[in-house]
Amino acid sequence: MTRQRIEIKKIDNITARQVTFSKRRRGLFKKALELSTLCDAEIALIVFSSTGKLFEYASSSVPQVIERYDQHSQIERLYHSSVLYDRDTFSKLSKEEANRAQELKQLKGEELEGLNINELQKLEEQLEKGLKRVVRAKDDIMLKEIDALKRKGIQLMRENQRLKQVKNVGEEQGRSSESTNNGSTSDPPRDDDSSDTSLRLGSV
Structure with a gap:
């Protein structure tokens, strides 16, 4: 049954x-x-x-199990809240990344079909401002390069002058030593002349 x-x-x-x-x-x-x-x-x-x-x-014991349950519940709540926060953050970052990519394409002149007059005008102003910043940055770099070339030219001129001075000093020292050597060889000694005269007289 x-x-x-x-x-x-x-x-x-x-x-x-x-x-x-x-x-x-x-x-x-x-x-x-x-x-x-x-x-x-x-x-x-x-x-x-x-x-x-x-x-x-x-x-x-019942209190011990309840305490463990409370701790586990807190961990679970923290985990779920962090997961929800991460999802929200990821969603916001994804949307922001998509918006930035769209703006970059539009700055390149792509995907402009859905824009109205005001949006196109704002995009044009952004491009003009960006172009001005680029030109300003290029001018600054060129000025820095010109200043560097000027300083290098001044250094080369100073070095050239120093080398000329060293060369002139060397030439002057060479001429002075050459004149000293020529003067010592052209004058005959007087003692030899007097002795030679005395010999010739005695023989006569």
């Missing part, structure tokens, strides 16, 4: 309700004990009867 299935709904009879509560509560706590023992699970059960009476079961 098969067991008749009980319809899951509130039991109207108070006595039958209390009997069913007691039986099912004991069975529930027994299953919790078996699950905790077999699977090394940390379990806490809190049950209030219809009369307000408290029944509880815990593999360790």
